Every structure is written in structure tokens, then in C-alpha cells.
Amino acid sequence: MEKRIYNIKNYKLCNQQRRLASLVEKFTYRDGFQSTDIPSLDLIRASNISETLHSIYIPSICVIVQGAKTVILGKESYRYDANSYLVASVNLPIIGKIIEASPDHPYLCVRLSFNSDQILDIIKESKQNFEEKPGLERGLTVTKGNASLLDALLRLVSLLETPEEIPVLAPLFIREILYRVLQDKHGYILKQFAVIGSHARAISKAINLINNNFEKPLRIDELANEINMSSSSLHHCFKKVxxxxxxxxxxxxxxxxxxxxxxxxxxxxxxxxYKVGYESPSQFSREYARMFGLPPISDIKRIKDSIYINF
Structure with a gap:
């Protein structure tokens, strides 16, 4: 009996993935990152395995419906595919690589961005108690996919076929998707950044301050004071996230x-x-080469000579 139930669930998941893949292919006319008529919804397509790409993940849910990708945060590596989804709770600089894609079976991904206020509203209005855990968690996690989430996502993406319904129905479907993520196994990771007064919320504020002023010298004591933390706590909590x-x-x-x-x-x-805050050209060139593998001019020439698509 249990095996039969598992098979039914697995069939439903596969059917949802196929339907989502068909919709994403329909609305992606080229490889790369493409916005849609739903402001917070983006579609991503790649017909080939990619080179290593540096990018900033904004708070978002990324659901692969075909193919696979690896993501590196700091020194940690995450892999996700059509059987899982990724949640980024804060802005995070990552290194990504699409590892499964071909012209016949392109990599297809749906990204839904969100903000902490949306999460907090759901937490306040829900009568259920979302799981809480002590301590801070990473701002990035990969979780196994489920039918409830894919069903809500399928209804949202399907709205692209009836754009006149987007203003009324999209907010409802987006709310359901976020609710499903909060209900899931690692929903507490997302919740921690929305709770006012939490250390995670303070680190989220610190991340936003750095992003908005990255070209200025970073003074840890001033940043710690801005978020009402000690310098040592800021350093410890920031690294945890x-x-x-x-x-x-x-x-x-x-x-x-x-x-x-x-x-x-x-x-x-x-x-x-200089524009991004380096006073020494030699230091800039050295650190740029350490991160991207080549000095600035050589790196840009290599990119322009190749087919560069930002995923």
C-alpha cells in the first residue's frame, strides 16, 4: 500500500514537472535570464552546460524543472535539480554552474523573488505554528520538492497564458507558494529573516547596508552599531548566514x-x-584576478570573445 501511494505521488510530481517544463519552454525564446509579465517571476533557460558564473542571488525561490545546477557559497557547494528547489533568504554572492543541459533537453528554471515583509505577513496571519529552531542558519538552502509547491507554482506560471488574470490571481498564487515553502522542512530558515528583533533580521539589515554602500570603506564597529550588535557578534552571525x-x-x-x-x-x-571603492589599481587587479582567474582587461576580452550568458 505504501509503495502504491509513493508511486502515485511520484507520478504526480513528474507530471507537474513536465507541464512546468513545457510552459517555461513556451515562454523562453532564447537562452538566458528572462523577465515575465509577473514582476517577481523570472524564467531561465540554457541549452548547454555553462561555464562558472559569478552572480548575486536575491531573496528568491529557484525551482529547476529540467536539468541541474551547482552553486557555491563561500566554500560550500550545493547541487539541485528537478527533484529539489533552492531558497535564498538574503542577497548572497555565489558561483554557479549549470551541469545538466542540452539543446534537446535544456536547463529550465523558475525564479520567484520575495521580500521579508511578505513572509512576515503570512506568519502573522497563519493560524499554524511554523517550526522554529535556536541559532542562526545559512541564508541558502536546498530542499526536496513536493507536489503542493509545484501545483501552486504551475498555476502561477500558467497565468502567463492569460495575462489579463495576472493582477488578480498572481498575488494569491505567490502567497500560496511562500506559504508552502514556510510549511516545508526547512521553512524555519526563511522565517528567521522575517522575525523582527531576531539576529537573522539584524544580519539581513547589515547585508543590505553593505550592498547599498559597498564602494565605501567598511567599518565593522559602525556597522555593528547600526544593527545594535557587538562587533564580535556581528562577525560571528554574519559568517553563520x-x-x-x-x-x-x-x-x-x-x-x-x-x-x-x-x-x-x-x-x-x-x-x-575606483568606482567600486579601490584606491589602489594594483590591489584591484590582484584581487580581481584572484576571484575571476584573469586580470580585468584579459577577463573582459575573454568574455566578449565568447558567448556569455548571465544565468
């Missing part, structure tokens, strides 16, 4: 922004470095 120190985090944000500037604007390497 992001797998890196505040200074390491700022460096990754700076270098990724410098790379974006060099790709999108006509700038000298030293000028790009």
Missing part, C-alpha cells in the same frame, strides 16, 4: 560590480576599480 566575513562579502560584491561595469561601459580597469 553568508559563509563569509563582512569584509569578504563586501569584496565579492565590489568585484562583481566592477566586472559588470567593465562589460557594460567603456572604462579603464583602474576607473572601474
Amino acid at each position: 553568508t559563509a563569509m566575513s563582512p569584509l569578504q562579502y563586501q569584496k565579492q560584491i565590489r568585484l562583481q560590480e566592477a566586472r559588470r561595469l567593465l562589460l557594460s561601459e567603456v572604462l579603464e580597469a583602474a576607473e572601474a576599480g
Whole structure:
């Protein structure tokens, strides 16, 4: 009997994944990252295994419906595919690589972004008690997929076929998706960043402050004072959430922004470095090469000579 129930559940999941994959293919006319008529919903497609890509994950739920990807945060590696989904609770600089994709079976992913206020509203209005655990958890987790979540996601993506229904129905389906994630095994990880007064909420504020002022010198004592923490607590809690120190985090944000500037604007390497907060061109070039494998000018030339798609 248990095996029969498992088979029925597995069949339902596979059927939902196939239907989602068909919809994502329908609305992705090229490889890469594509926005939709639903502001917080994006679709991603790749017809080939990718090179290693640096990017910033915003608070979001990423559900792969075909293919697989690895993500590195700090020194930790995560793998997820059509049987799992990823939740990023705060802005995190990551290194990603699509590891399963082909022209016949492209990598297909759905990303739904959210903010902590949406999570807090659901927590306040729900009559259920979401699981809480002591201590801080990583701001990134990979969890096994389930039929309830995929069903809600399928209804949301299906709205792209009836855009006139999006203003009324999309907020309801998005709310259900977030609720399903909160109900899931690792829902407490998402909740911790929405609870006012929690250490996780304070670290989320620190992350936002760094992102909004990454080009300025980072003074840990001032940042700690802003979020009402001691410097030692800030350092400890920040590393628990992001797998890196505040200074390491700022460096990754700076270098990724410098790379974006060099790709999108006509700038000298030293000028790009200065714009993101480096006073020493040699230090900028050294740290850039350490992160991306080549000095700025050589790296940008390599990217422009290749087919570069930001996933």
C-alpha cells in the first residue's frame, strides 16, 4: 500500500514537472535570464552546460524543472535539480554552474523573488505554528520538492497564458507558494529573516547596508552599531548566514560590480576599480584576478570573445 501511494505521488510530481517544463519552454525564446509579465517571476533557460558564473542571488525561490545546477557559497557547494528547489533568504554572492543541459533537453528554471515583509505577513496571519529552531542558519538552502509547491507554482506560471488574470490571481498564487515553502522542512530558515528583533533580521539589515554602500570603506564597529550588535557578534552571525566575513562579502560584491561595469561601459580597469571603492589599481587587479582567474582587461576580452550568458 505504501509503495502504491509513493508511486502515485511520484507520478504526480513528474507530471507537474513536465507541464512546468513545457510552459517555461513556451515562454523562453532564447537562452538566458528572462523577465515575465509577473514582476517577481523570472524564467531561465540554457541549452548547454555553462561555464562558472559569478552572480548575486536575491531573496528568491529557484525551482529547476529540467536539468541541474551547482552553486557555491563561500566554500560550500550545493547541487539541485528537478527533484529539489533552492531558497535564498538574503542577497548572497555565489558561483554557479549549470551541469545538466542540452539543446534537446535544456536547463529550465523558475525564479520567484520575495521580500521579508511578505513572509512576515503570512506568519502573522497563519493560524499554524511554523517550526522554529535556536541559532542562526545559512541564508541558502536546498530542499526536496513536493507536489503542493509545484501545483501552486504551475498555476502561477500558467497565468502567463492569460495575462489579463495576472493582477488578480498572481498575488494569491505567490502567497500560496511562500506559504508552502514556510510549511516545508526547512521553512524555519526563511522565517528567521522575517522575525523582527531576531539576529537573522539584524544580519539581513547589515547585508543590505553593505550592498547599498559597498564602494565605501567598511567599518565593522559602525556597522555593528547600526544593527545594535557587538562587533564580535556581528562577525560571528554574519559568517553563520553568508559563509563569509563582512569584509569578504563586501569584496565579492565590489568585484562583481566592477566586472559588470567593465562589460557594460567603456572604462579603464583602474576607473572601474575606483568606482567600486579601490584606491589602489594594483590591489584591484590582484584581487580581481584572484576571484575571476584573469586580470580585468584579459577577463573582459575573454568574455566578449565568447558567448556569455548571465544565468
